[in-house]
Amino acid sequence: MRSAQKLIAPLLAEAGCLATGAGARGYVAPARWAARAAEEVTAVENAHRAPSGVMEVPSRLLMGPGPANAHPRILAAQSLPLLGHMHPPFLKIMDDISEGLRYTLQTKSKYTLMVSGTGHAGMEAAIANLVEPGDKVVVGNAGIWGERVGILSRRYQADVVEIKVPAGQTFSYETLKATLLEHKPAVLFLCQGESSTGTHQSLAGLGDLCRQTGTLLLVDTVCSLGGVPLFADAWGVDCIYSGSQKCLSGPPGAAPFFLSERAMEKLQKRKTPPATYNLDMNLIGDYWGWFGKRSYHHTGPVSTFYAMREALALVAEEGLESMWARHQELHNRLWDGLRGMGLKPFVEKDEDRLITVNTIKVPEGVDWAALVKHAMDTYSLEIAGGLGPTAGKVWRVGIMGYNAKPQNVELVLTAFKDGLKRQGKL
Template identity: 90%
Template sequence: MKNAQKLLVPVLETLGVRGYVAPARWAARAAEEVATVDNTHRAPGGVIDVPSRLLMGPGPANAHPRILAAQCLPLLGHMHPPFLKIMDDLSEGLRYTFQTKSKYTLMVSGTGHAGMEAAIANLVEPGDKVVVGNAGIWGERVGVLARRYQADVVEIKVPAGQTFSYEALKQTLTEHKPAVLFLCQGESSTGTHQSLAGLGELCRQTGTLLLVDTVCSLGGVPLFADQWGVDCIYSGSQKCLSGPPGASPFFMSERAMEKLQRRKTPPATYNLDMNLIGDYWGWFGKRSYHHTAPVSTFYAMREALALVAEEGLEAMWARHQELHHRLWDGLRGLGLKPFVEKDEDRLITVNTIKVPEGVDWAALVKNAMDTYSLEIAGGLGPTAGKIWRVGIMGFNAKPQNVDLVLDAFKDGLKRQGKL
């Protein structure tokens, strides 16, 4: 205790307090706080070591070198004018990528799940009826999330590998007249591509907002937010846009914003309240602090969207389509078959392949990683153990990458005596 008092005296003297004698309880507290650093669980030193791998699963995909380089730029303050200009560039780039004239575009600070929750939290009030198209794990999760926000969820399902027909959706909307209809354009757990044709007009007839998940489809397949009458979209940064995980492209139509503005109760989340986040992004004519944006990630996504604009959406969509065909020409030559039976339902960015009877799918995946440093994924949710998933997305959508995937499948099947 005497030692603790000796520690306190010099500090107090620097503040002009001399001859001070600390109360016993203060000296005891100081003695407790004088401790030895425990180095047992200290983080390892040295330079981080990250292996080089070709990520040809359902995401993340490898990032373009220009996107990686952008993350090395000096940090700016999240309210500095040069950084606000980068946010403006992001909004404009998203308008092109979503094909919308709406000013309500931004990057949610967080992964696609954050975008998903932002959409539900802002569009849905307690008691609102929400029709959720469950064609795989992402529809399932939206249903769970909507219930947590006290929505009256009507869940419609199709078997894994199938999509919803226009007629079935029309019947459901006519019957329930929900506040929101959710569909996943690219269901990565099953490899299906949901058509959105005519659904925007159908939703307007029933006073319904059309919410679409484009996490693994944005940039890889056609999307026309305005022409198709979509009201809200969230996506991911790490798939066809070739960025790092951590940002979710987000869009709202005027109809969606009107629903948000006339809510009887505020969104049950402060972190993802688009009234507040939109204010930070300048949606309402001013800029107010809401949170510290992931500065380096936004640098990366600014470059990602610039690359989309430089290539052009039509060329980008065509590139993904061409390499999808290249992959399947090779897979069929190995005797492999698609999980999704109908060509029009097949997602070109996340390709799902049936595991033949008697083949150890996990052994093939392991051999691809061990031999080629190549990621090929297995199934997820309803397709676990039944399929392989191969991503053809963004920077990774190149002939040489597809050819390496085919080499890995050929080698893996040969090792199991199937070729």
Template identity: 50%
Template sequence: MAKVSPPPECLFKPMNFPQKVLMGPGPSNCPPRVLAASALPMLGPTHPEFTLIMDEVKAGIKYIFQTNNEWTVCVTGSGHAAMETACLNLLEPGDTALVGINGLWGERFAEMVHRQGIDVKTLHRPTGEVFTFEEIEEALKKHKPTLLSLTHGESTGGTLQPLEGIGSLCHKYNCLLLVDSIASCGGVPLFMDLWGIDCLYTGAQKVLSAPSGASPISFSKRAKEKVKKRLTEVRSLYFDMNHLANYWGCDGEARRYHHTGPTSCIYAIRESLAVLAEQGLEESWKKHKHCAELLYEGLEKIGLELLVKDKSIRNPCVTVVKVPDGVDWKSVIEYTRKTYRVEIGSGLGVLVGKVWRIGLMGYNCTPDNVRLVLRVLEEALRVTRTARL
């Protein structure tokens, strides 16, 4: 028998868990009851006790999405898995996707479409801006897409894309509307059915304040029919909605084993949905707006400038702040982290080194946390500026 190599020394040491206040664009800190739920005993993927919890999760997703769609599930994986599920199911060879790009997440979806070999057209706006109704309609006329993809809460630029009327516009041109609400769902008004959204997804680790690993997604009747009438098989067995809908009890048939779901993540997101339901969506929306306004006011007082000037298109869940001239953006982030264990985010894409991103989501969205992040940010600016002199 071959000699077994020794185990790594690092595994004999306890894991290090520093308690941080996560005030970046995600993930958020989890409420204690959500963490406690994730530590509950294991159940099998088809045990009746577990499928009951899955049904409760479905009901919670329908609530936060404001939808009655039958095809409403959690995809196993982070928000990217839900994004990939939408891409793989709703598009096939011969289709054309129109992707709105005003930050990293539009770019990411366009890349997913390209990797499938699907024709992808893009509609561009600078990061920190949103698309107008008129330019969307012009692009729909020009490209005649099968699907339009928009990011509701673009965490790269801190914008909130207006969606009312876009669904009806898409349907006028025989196009489906896909919306990424990972950095907005639960924190701002969002009405899937009323606004004619055909596919909507979000992540667990933002406003829901649960561990990533189970990502909500819902398909309208139009979107479901698009999947059912495909001429080719969905290229991923794992993300095939025909299988996922059955596994989640959405098709009226006996559940069949598809994969072993992330049991602990399902427990956690079930509890996070319960927390949001107890608070109420309207109260959550009001809380996020109030805390964001406190943050805007405080940032202005300490001399910082927001990337998004128009308050009506700011995403209250993620605020993007310009790095002042002469300030080392990285030193400020390191100071808040090391001195106070407060995390704020750096820029992404074209905004790397030019902005900071402050998240106010779910459990972390409190006036006390706003005051904390303002205080440590002001101190970090003063200290790091002095150190450069």
């Protein structure tokens, strides 16, 4: 300690912080540093004094599985002046978000909000709130998201029944019906748009089935919300989580979330509170005004919620039907071009194919990573490789939200053409 004091003595003296005179005992923390009396104030270590300077980031066209590029209007909304997280004008913005989500999810439910966090926070909120220890949860595992929900559910002490399909396939109604009738689970999880394999899970008829078996239907729509049809009420879905950074054209960091009346009933009748305070929907719902008042639970990420208000305004202005049609049209355009180069979809059946995240089979003898690198080096364009069960087998091209535009699809096609030519495959 003495040597440290010796070291900083000249600095402190220069700054007029050294106690002098008969009563001086050495160094005292200057009043402007709020150290407590017994706390030793030594020289600040500057070895890691970074970063500094105004940040710059390269411009990239993000045509992988997400995030997609955010709409400029959304980015502009994010830089508006902060409001307090309980100020009435901010609470009004939260109400606008809840209403925008009702439209986007096609529900009349009171229980819509944004979880402060990414899609995973929505996922964990769903499981933590809907599942009580010992509850049976049937998890449809069609890729990494089902696998992850299985892991998460076990952590919340669910009795998990995992059903699996080979990568690139979806669950048939018959399989799901038989599983529901056999297990009568508390929750059935399905991922509408499985971004690791590029599949689109049908939800047809499942809401009715789940009502017969006393099951809550939980759906991941992170990669599909805004890109493909979803009707929460009409299809009998009980809980949905999503992400801001894909078809909704926002930055990552907020997870659209919805509960049906049935799901809320289960939440309110729980024998034990959810094992998470941070994601307890009774408490978060109270911040969002679900129960008629507003209580502080956490500081809502103010700028992120501005972004989501603007994202949902863009959805409402364009209209869901137009958004779905735009995504479909650009998916078709992508595949017209890819097929013209001899490339094939990883997902065999047309109806199983997700239009927002497209999985393209890597042909025999092609170096997929070299093509990805070339696209980035030449065009600042992100095309992704596979993930989980598709690693090394596919490229993934996202056509989502603000990025779902003809010129972006054309650039992707150019990058594929180039990339294949460089490897002598075209």
